[in-house]
Amino acid sequence: MTFEARPSVVRRVLLGGLLLLMALAVRAQEEPARFLLERITVEGTRPAAGRIVAAETLLREGETYSEAEIGQAVARVHRLPFVLDADFSLRKGSTRGAFELLVQVEEARRFFFEHTVGFYTLAEPLNLDNSIGDDNEWSVTLPGVAGFRQFIGRSGMVFAALDSKEGVQVGFTRYDLFGRGIVASVGYSGLLPDFCCTSEVLPYGLDPNFVFWDWRDSARRLSFEAGMPLNATDALRLDGSRRSGESSGRQEVLGRFRANGSFFDLAADVDVTLDRAELKWVRDTSDDPLVPSRGFTVSGGVEWASFEAGPLHRFRVEDGEVIEQALPAQRSEQIAAVVSAARHWSVTPRQTVSGLGRLSFGQVKLHDLPTAAGTSLNADLDVFGGSLALQHTARLKQSRRERGFSDTYLESRIELGVEAASPEVQPSRAPNPLERLELSTALVFRSAWGRLRIMFSYLDVGEVLP
Amino acid sequence: MRPAGLVFVCFAMVSGAGPLCAAGPVLQSEANWVVLAGLPSLLDKAEVRKQLDSGLTATLAFEVRTTGASPQKLRGGARVDVRYELWDEVYLVTRLDASGKRERLRFDSFAQFGHWWREARLPVLPLPRGAGPWQAEVRLRVIPFSQAEQRETQRWLSDSMAGTTGGSAGAVSQALDDQPVSFSQVLQLLVATSIGRPALYEQEWNLAFQVGGKK
Numbered sequence: 001m002t003f004e005a006r007p008s009v010v011r012r013v014l015l016g017g018l019l020l021l022m023a024l025a026v027r028a029q030e031e032p033a034r035f036l037l038e039r040i041t042v043e044g045t046r047p048a049a050g051r052i053v054a055a056e057t058l059l060r061e062g063e064t065y066s067e068a069e070i071g072q073a074v075a076r077v078h079r080l081p082f083v084l085d086a087d088f089s090l091r092k093g094s095t096r097g098a099f100e101l102l103v104q105v106e107e108a109r110r111f112f113f114e115h116t117v118g119f120y121t122l123a124e125p126l127n128l129d130n131s132i133g134d135d136n137e138w139s140v141t142l143p144g145v146a147g148f149r150q151f152i153g154r155s156g157m158v159f160a161a162l163d164s165k166e167g168v169q170v171g172f173t174r175y176d177l178f179g180r181g182i183v184a185s186v187g188y189s190g191l192l193p194d195f196c197c198t199s200e201v202l203p204y205g206l207d208p209n210f211v212f213w214d215w216r217d218s219a220r221r222l223s224f225e226a227g228m229p230l231n232a233t234d235a236l237r238l239d240g241s242r243r244s245g246e247s248s249g250r251q252e253v254l255g256r257f258r259a260n261g262s263f264f265d266l267a268a269d270v271d272v273t274l275d276r277a278e279l280k281w282v283r284d285t286s287d288d289p290l291v292p293s294r295g296f297t298v299s300g301g302v303e304w305a306s307f308e309a310g311p312l313h314r315f316r317v318e319d320g321e322v323i324e325q326a327l328p329a330q331r332s333e334q335i336a337a338v339v340s341a342a343r344h345w346s347v348t349p350r351q352t353v354s355g356l357g358r359l360s361f362g363q364v365k366l367h368d369l370p371t372a373a374g375t376s377l378n379a380d381l382d383v384f385g386g387s388l389a390l391q392h393t394a395r396l397k398q399s400r401r402e403r404g405f406s407d408t409y410l411e412s413r414i415e416l417g418v419e420a421a422s423p424e425v426q427p428s429r430a431p432n433p434l435e436r437l438e439l440s441t442a443l444v445f446r447s448a449w450g451r452l453r454i455m456f457s458y459l460d461v462g463e464v465l466p
Numbered sequence: 467m468r469p470a471g472l473v474f475v476c477f478a479m480v481s482g483a484g485p486l487c488a489a490g491p492v493l494q495s496e497a498n499w500v501v502l503a504g505l506p507s508l509l510d511k512a513e514v515r516k517q518l519d520s521g522l523t524a525t526l527a528f529e530v531r532t533t534g535a536s537p538q539k540l541r542g543g544a545r546v547d548v549r550y551e552l553w554d555e556v557y558l559v560t561r562l563d564a565s566g567k568r569e570r571l572r573f574d575s576f577a578q579f580g581h582w583w584r585e586a587r588l589p590v591l592p593l594p595r596g597a598g599p600w601q602a603e604v605r606l607r608v609i610p611f612s613q614a615e616q617r618e619t620q621r622w623l624s625d626s627m628a629g630t631t632g633g634s635a636g637a638v639s640q641a642l643d644d645q646p647v648s649f650s651q652v653l654q655l656l657v658a659t660s661i662g663r664p665a666l667y668e669q670e671w672n673l674a675f676q677v678g679g680k681k
Contacts, residue, residue: 033549067523067549067611074612088612090521092552099521099552114655145652161652169652185653225653349605349670451655 036064038093039100045107052154053077053086053105070101077103081175082151084108084448108149112161113450115144123437123460127212127253145169146450165198166221167191181229190220197248200274204419205334205364205383206307209371210253210430213272213309219245233285237301240277247272247309254430254462270310278303280338290446291393291409292344293352300339303360307332314374328368328376334383336362350396356389356415364421371427381421387436389415406447414439416464435464493530493602493675499565499589500675502528502544502604509580514608514667518557518576522611523549529605530590533672537596544588548579565589597678608667 039061042050057073059065070088077086084106091100118141125137147161147169155175162168171187191198198219201212225239247270280301286292312327340358347353362383368376391413398407420433440457491504508514517524526546532539544563551558557579559571567589573579594600 033551070522071611086612087610088520088522090552096553112655114651145655147652149656157656159652159656163652171652173653173656187652346603348672349603 032066032068034064034066035070035090035101036093036098037061037101038095038098040103041100042103042105044105049082049105049107049151053080053083053103056080056154057101057103059101077105079176079181080154081157081173082108108151109448110150111146111148111449113144113146114452115142115450116453116455117142118453118455118457121456121458123458123464124462126459126461127251167195167198167219171223182226184226185224187223188220189223191215191217193217200243201253202274202307203305203334204385204434205336205362205381205421206305206332207330207366207369208381208421208425208430208432209369209428210434211250212253213250213274214248215243215245215272216248219243233283235282235284236279237282237299238277238279240275242273242275244271244273246270250309250312252428252430272309273307275306276304278338286342286344291352291395291407292342292354293346293393294344296341296343298339298341300337303334303336303338303362305334312370314370316374325374327370327374330369330376331367332364332369334362334364336360336383336385350394352393354389354391354393356387356391358385358387360385369427372429373427377425377427379423379425381423381425383419383421385417385419387415387417389413406445408443408445410441410443412441418465431463434462436461437464490671491604491673493590493604493673494587495593495675495677496587496589498593500530500542500591500593500602500677501587502530502590503587505583505586505588506606506669507584508606508608508667508669509576509583511667515576517608517610518548519550520611521550521552523547524611525609527607527609528588528590529607530602532591532594532600532602534601536594536600536602537598538594540591540594540602542591544590546583546586546588561586561588563589564591594677599674599676601672601674604671604673606667606669 037059040054040057040059042053045053056076058076059070059073074086074088077083086106087104089102089104091102093099118139120139120141122137122139126139143164145161145163147159147163149157149159151157155177157173157175158171159173160168160170166189168191169187169189171185173183173185175183177184195217197214197216199212199214201210204210221241221243223239223241226237228236230236278301280299282297282299284295284297286295286297307330309330311329314325314327316323316325338358338360340356342354342356344352344354360383364381364383366377366379366381368378371377391411393412394410396408396410399405415436415438417436417438418433424432426432437460438457440455442453442455445452491502491506493500494503495501509518524547526548527543528545529541529543531541542564544561547560547562549558550556555574557573557576559573559579559582561567561569561571571582573582590604591602
């Protein structure tokens with residue numbers, strides 16, 4: 001039997017072969033490129049840091065890698081806490097087909113600062129700042145912090161900072177704990193000797209008198225924070241703190257200017273302790289972690305707070321005579337469910353409008369809460385808190401340079417907040433519900449060194465809503 | 467060198483009115499697609515060119531979404547991946563657009579690649595059914611190989627360390643408490659000075675285009 005190849009069959013075979021060759025060529029072209037890395041060079045870091053960067057890439061000289069594998073190395077290097085930025089590029093190697101991988105790293109600055117110049121116009125004087133007199137309806141605050149951080153190994157950092165309110169802060173942060181991207185931080189702060197004082201406003205639920213406490217120079221605070229990423233957008237966060245130390249007194253935020261009357265002080269050598277803890281889930285789809293222009297953030301969780309003070313003394317003036325009255329130790333505890341949400345809309349390329357809201361419902365147990373009448377209140381209350389805010393952010397300037405970055409933006413915000421306790425109690429002059437209206441605008445400058453904020457704010461606290 | 471990350475807006479009209487911003491891109495109806503044409507001349511910018519020549523793939527990504535009084539909300543886009551092959555000295559370009567078309571191209575010189583870029587017409591949206599004037603925001607980002615993973619990393623870091631305002635449930639008391647330097651805020655400051663370097667290059671345009679009727 002003979003086989004005769006007819007011209008049409010030959011053409012078909014040739015065409016088929018050609019298509020096969022093209023398909024193979026296309027397949028070859030579609031195969032991801034691989035790179036023989038003859039050498040890995042890290043530039044821009046101290047030698048020790050350079051060795052960490054090189055090791056963290058998990059790439060080895062003499063091996064061949066795909067772009068995806070080099071991309072994973074980029075992600076690992078970016079996660080190093082001391083790396084502010086890293087650029088990867090290839091150079092020709094010594095022989096054809098071989099490459100040198102160049103990693104140019106910019107390290108994060110070791111010194112950092114934050115300073116705020118805040119101008120407040122007050123609807124009525126608030127007893128938050130000793131520099132404000134009864135007639136003052138404005139206030140200037142100048143809080144600031146300056147510190148130093150030292151990176152330890154591939155994923156540790158210690159920092160120390162001096163700030164205008166907390167005194168000295170030291171802390172340690174560990175990144176990528178257990179290789180799961182977990183970040184954990186612990187910190188301690190304490191006032192310098194003879195540096196008086198630090199104060200804190202108590203959550204309204206813990207004391208519906210709406211008060212703040214001053215801590216003397218023995219004040220100290222232990223804090224911790226931990227975050228665990230669950231996936232690309234979700235994370236769990238846990239944080240807590242304990243502030244304790246000898247107190248120098250308790251003041252009603254709205255009390256000083258509303259009536260004469262009484263004030264409370266602690267018995268000598270008695271500590272005051274304020275504990276807080278929070279566990280929450282966060283979903284963040286926003287496009288920028290610091291200045292988002294799109295997307296949303298929602299969170300939900302549980303907050304717990306507890307306050308405990310030693311025996312109190314009440315002083316009141318009657319007919320020019322100071323009368324002292326002993327009161328039992330105050331103790332209160334609150335637990336609340338909290339949800340918050342923020343949504344960002346890009347209205348123009350440089351401007352973003354954000355809507356923010358927060359709701360909390362909880363219960364509080366009050367033991368021996370001192371009242372303006374000089375009695376002690378014991379009660380179990382339901383507490384509610386809510387706030388709504390609208391924020392406009394305009395990016396005025398943004399630059400990226402060979403060394404570092406900077407951006408300047410203007411933030412304007414209007415916010416309304418309310419807190420209430422039920423059944424209705426009003427142990428002092430603080431209203432129930434307690435309301436707040438704040439209008440503020442702030443010019444913020446940020447760079448790799450720190451942040452400077454100049455803020456103007458109008459604040460109305462008490463009975464704001466008609 | 468022009469500061470990177472600079473964003474500007476250019477309003478343009480197509481379909482007869484002509485572009486008000488001559489250098490910017492335009493959206494045009496073409497068959498079943500809205501195509502983006504007149505791609506901006508940014509390839510020569512030093513920092514962009516440096517990334518295109520890095521030997522690793524850099525991406526030029528367009529995101530398009532209808533805005534304003536447009537009858538319907540639509541999203542689309544296109545991307546162009548570029549890798550300079552160091553030994554062969556050629557630019558390997560992969561173009562992917564909203565039609566799902568993937569095209570692999572090879573240019574022997576940067577000039578050839580630049581010419582293609584200027585002449586390219588990228589389908590970015592399916593042609594809407596509603597006739598009338600439409601508006602769309604077009605956003606171009608140059609994503610160097612080294613930054614492709616960066617946003618994810620930043621999100622991870624900020625989600626884990628700082629992010630939304632913490633503190634106890636106090637819509638009034640918490641907000642009044644002037645604690646700019648608490649532990650949380652120091653951690654946020656550490657994040658703010660460690661990340662957030664803006665994208666290498668970003669531009670946005672608000673463009674108008676006409677569907678049906680007047681062409």
